[in-house]
Amino acid sequence: EVPLVESGGVVVQPGGSLRLSCAASGFTFDDYTMHWVRQAPGKGLEWVSLISWDGGNTFYADSVKGRFTISRDNSKNSLYLQLNSLRTEDTALYYCAKDVNREDTAMVFDYWGQGTLVTVSS
């Protein structure tokens, strides 16, 4: 089993900010690219961002580019997502997910957390 536990989801006003965290265990965290994937209520899945195993490369969906920042602390086996300038359309369950490949990025997600809910509302 590969527990991934997200936290940090709250209700926030449009324009606000928050930081999500994901605590990982059960695997060698610093060997794997990690991702954030979100799911709006009743909707499908949308990939948000990735960070390579060493933190050297990051990518973002166009919908969040310039507003969200992904980071990781390999000494703490933790993944983060800083969300700024939030919009109502950012309301979603945010999952952290592990990439299937070691020291590579496949963009295939073999383990997922249970998600943390971000609600953007006035």
Added chain:
Amino acid sequence: EIVMTQSPATLSVSPGERATLSCRASQSVSSNLAWYQQTPGQAPRLLIYGASTRATGIPARFSGSGSGTEFTLTISSLQAEDFAVYYCQQYNNWPPGTFGQGTKVEVK
């Protein structure tokens, strides 16, 4: 951005019957196609990657096929726990790794 289209949106199947789900890409994704299962209130679970390789622990009743732009997920004999939403995802051209809109498999 590659657009993934799944059909049908809802599939009504009786337990024990076969289910066939389709996924089409707007351009070729080679065999870089994954399938995920999501049951209500749960996180998605990886079923298939490389279009046809079952992920660890996935039962043999799940099989994937196809390449290029046309893909199929087949569940040979539906069990109670298989009624769920299924998503395909291409990872040939990323970012982003785009998902289809999902197919809901429901009890007939």
